[in-house]
Each structure stands twice: as C-alpha cells, then as structure tokens.
Amino acid sequence: MIIWKNIELVEPGEIVGEDVYDPSGFIILIKEGSVLKEGDIYLLKNRGVSILPIYVEEVLTSEDIEPTIDMELYDNLSKDLSNTFEEVKSGELNVKKVVKHSEEIMKKVLEKYNEKILNLIRKDQKPLARHAINTGVISSIIGISLGFDDETLNKLIISAILHDVAHEKPVRDIIEYYDTHPIKATGMLRKHFNMNDDVLLSILHHHERFDGKGYPRNLKGTSIPVFARILSIADAYDTLISKDFPGKAFSPYEAVKFIISNSGKMFDPNIVSKFVQYVGIYPTGTVVELSNGERGIVVKVLSGLIPLVKANGKLLDIVKEKIYIKKVIN
Ligand SMILES: [Fe+2]
Ligand SMILES: [Fe+2]
Incomplete structure (x- = not known):
C-alpha cells in the first residue's frame, strides 16, 4: 500500500511507492522502488518536492480479528484459573467455580460456533491459564462438531481446563516427551475432590497416541477415551501455536498441517477431520x-x-x- 508522506517526515531506508517527477512533469527525479538515501531526500527537497509516495507494508496480524473469547472474559478466566490451579494443589478446589468457568467458555463458543473463527490468545503472563482456556475452547468446538449435549460438553471442557494442572510451568509436552503429570493430576483430583470419572480418565490419557505409542498406558485407537482423543488435538494445536515458549512458534497454518500429518498416528482421524472442517486448511490469522x-x-x-x-x-x-x-x- 502507498501512503503520501510529508518529505520532512520521510526517513532514509524508506521505499518510493511511485515514480516521482520534477514540478515540470517531464523528468523522473526518483524511480518507484528506490530505497531512499539521505542525499536523495535532500535533493528532492531542493527540487521543490513536498510530499512523497512511500510504500508501506500493510500491517496484518490476527490481533486485528476479535478473539474467540473476548478480552474481558479472557482476563477474568485467566485470573481465576491461576487461583484454581493453586487450589487443586492445596486440596481446596471449589469444583463449582470450575464448572462455572467451563460453562462460560461453552456459552461463548456456542454463541460464535457458526462464525467459524478460531482466534486464540497466543501469549500471556499466565501461560498455564492461557493454555487451559485455549484447550477448553478448541475441545468444545470439536465436541459441538461431534454433536455433544451441554452436559457432555461441560465435562469435556472441565477436563481441558485441568489437564495440565500438575505442571508447575508450561512445557512443550507434545513431541517426544514423557512425563508423569497426567498421573499426578489424576491422583490430585481423585484424592481430593471426587471428580467425575470421565474427567479423570481423559486427563490421565491426554498424552496417549492413536497408534498406541503414547503414555502413560500405551492405549491404542478407540480404547483411548473419546475426551482424551479430543484433548490431545486441542492440546497439541495450542501448544504448537503458543508464543509462551522460547523459540519460534508454529503458525496456525503449520499447526493444522502438523495435526493432519499426524492423523492416524498421534490423533484419531475422525476427530482430526471434524477439527479441520472447522478451522480450515488456512486457519484464521494465516x-x-x-x-x-x-x-x-x-x-x-x-x-x-x-x-x-x-x-x-x-x-x-x-x-x-x-x-x-x-x-x-x-
Ligand atoms: Fe500435558
Ligand atoms: Fe497441555
């Protein structure tokens, strides 16, 4: 895109967007595409040029698109969930509060489901809460696509919110990683809170792989609980696009490609297909x-x-x- 800029504000290094003629209109003073040097700007001023066409790359970011969970709700959830994780560890979890958060996520996703926009927050000072919210959002999208009723969706989102509760800090725990956090989380939740079995089993199995090479139990195919098969896709997608880790994050496009290429290996192909039908090959933000x-x-x-x-x-x-x-x- 070209913007016309007062020559006093033009800086060396900027690119000329169109040919610039002298005031007689016959002589080109500087050609389109030239990278301006200090001397060029000086000469153009001397020739009476007062404004210049400058090429600027349009700023395109997914931040321009409204996030699936609006910032007001996101901030509340992020603050509350950080407390929730502490409560789980100290054995004082208020389950009603988790249900309320899950319902808030479900309501928002249901409201926006038909828009087919998945735009997630990718960086936060509270990375564990961010990951919990996003995994909840993606899981509920998949759950709605699979025709789950509200009660089932709720249990799925609660599993997503709590799946990494035993992590002290965020970990890129998707590829070639083994850890006991699914077992620890299940133990903490079972011991203290008499949590629903579907929730416990999906948390326990969120790192199982469809081909049986996951952990902790090497379960295979549909013997992995369906919530866990959903969670593993939601978990992987958010972990890959997250900017909370050192090193380069995957773009949403690369993350979708990763999930498709691991269909039948890490992930259940039927659930991958539901996910891709929603986010597309070129997801929001690409x-x-x-x-x-x-x-x-x-x-x-x-x-x-x-x-x-x-x-x-x-x-x-x-x-x-x-x-x-x-x-x-x-
Ligand atoms: Fe995990
Ligand atoms: Fe996770």
Missing part, C-alpha cells in the same frame, strides 16, 4: 499472498473450507473473486 499479488489475512473459513481473506481493507471470497492462494507467508 497471512497469505494471493494470485492477484495482494497480501491478506485469513479472517474466517467459509463452507467447503474456503478461506475468507482480508486484503487492503476488503473482504474477499477467493472463489467468487476467481483468485487463489499463491503461498502462505510465515
């Missing part, structure tokens, strides 16, 4: 280059997995516009 040369960001997924792309302030249904995605920009 920055793409279009065949018409524009750059845009995927805002949501239309039916048939077609992404709705925002580019230069316009919303484009790429099928209607007869354009296609040339590449994904990370």
Whole structure:
C-alpha cells in the first residue's frame, strides 16, 4: 500500500511507492522502488518536492480479528484459573467455580460456533491459564462438531481446563516427551475432590497416541477415551501455536498441517477431520499472498473450507473473486 508522506517526515531506508517527477512533469527525479538515501531526500527537497509516495507494508496480524473469547472474559478466566490451579494443589478446589468457568467458555463458543473463527490468545503472563482456556475452547468446538449435549460438553471442557494442572510451568509436552503429570493430576483430583470419572480418565490419557505409542498406558485407537482423543488435538494445536515458549512458534497454518500429518498416528482421524472442517486448511490469522499479488489475512473459513481473506481493507471470497492462494507467508 502507498501512503503520501510529508518529505520532512520521510526517513532514509524508506521505499518510493511511485515514480516521482520534477514540478515540470517531464523528468523522473526518483524511480518507484528506490530505497531512499539521505542525499536523495535532500535533493528532492531542493527540487521543490513536498510530499512523497512511500510504500508501506500493510500491517496484518490476527490481533486485528476479535478473539474467540473476548478480552474481558479472557482476563477474568485467566485470573481465576491461576487461583484454581493453586487450589487443586492445596486440596481446596471449589469444583463449582470450575464448572462455572467451563460453562462460560461453552456459552461463548456456542454463541460464535457458526462464525467459524478460531482466534486464540497466543501469549500471556499466565501461560498455564492461557493454555487451559485455549484447550477448553478448541475441545468444545470439536465436541459441538461431534454433536455433544451441554452436559457432555461441560465435562469435556472441565477436563481441558485441568489437564495440565500438575505442571508447575508450561512445557512443550507434545513431541517426544514423557512425563508423569497426567498421573499426578489424576491422583490430585481423585484424592481430593471426587471428580467425575470421565474427567479423570481423559486427563490421565491426554498424552496417549492413536497408534498406541503414547503414555502413560500405551492405549491404542478407540480404547483411548473419546475426551482424551479430543484433548490431545486441542492440546497439541495450542501448544504448537503458543508464543509462551522460547523459540519460534508454529503458525496456525503449520499447526493444522502438523495435526493432519499426524492423523492416524498421534490423533484419531475422525476427530482430526471434524477439527479441520472447522478451522480450515488456512486457519484464521494465516497471512497469505494471493494470485492477484495482494497480501491478506485469513479472517474466517467459509463452507467447503474456503478461506475468507482480508486484503487492503476488503473482504474477499477467493472463489467468487476467481483468485487463489499463491503461498502462505510465515
Ligand atoms: Fe500435558
Ligand atoms: Fe497441555
């Protein structure tokens, strides 16, 4: 995109967006695409140029799109869940409060389910709470896609909220990692709170793999409880896109690719397919280059997995516009 800038505000290193002519209109003073040097700016001023076309890359981030859980609810949940985790450890958990949080997440996801926008907070000072909320959101989306009733959804979200409660700090515990936290969490919850069995079993098995190579019990296929098979996808997706860990996070696009490529290995293929039908191949927040040369960001997924792309302030249904995605920009 090109913006016209007062020459007094132009800085060396900026790129000229269009050819600039001298006031007579016949001589090009500087060509489109030139990287401005101090001397160029000086000369242009001397030739009487007062404004310059400068090329600026449009700022495209998923932060421009409203998150699935709005910030007000997110902040409340994040604050409360951090206390909840402490309560679990000290044996004083108020289960009613967890049910309330689960219902809040469920209500919000149900409200927004048809919009097909999955936009998650990817960095937070309270990373364990952030991961719990996001795993809850993704799990409930999958649960709704599978036709679960409210009571079943609630148990699923509670499992998601509490699945990593035995972690002291966030851990990228998805690939080649073995840990006892599922056993510890189940023990803490069972001993102190007489928690529902479906919840306990899904927490215990959230690191099992569909091919039987997971832990702690090497369960295989559909012998893994269905909640745990859902949780493992939600858990992996959020862990991969999280910016709470050192090193580069996966983009939503790379995370979906990871999940698809592990379908039948780490994950239940039927549940992967429900998840992908919702998030699409190019999930919300994916920055793409279009065949018409524009750059845009995927805002949501239309039916048939077609992404709705925002580019230069316009919303484009790429099928209607007869354009296609040339590449994904990370
Ligand atoms: Fe875990
Ligand atoms: Fe996790």
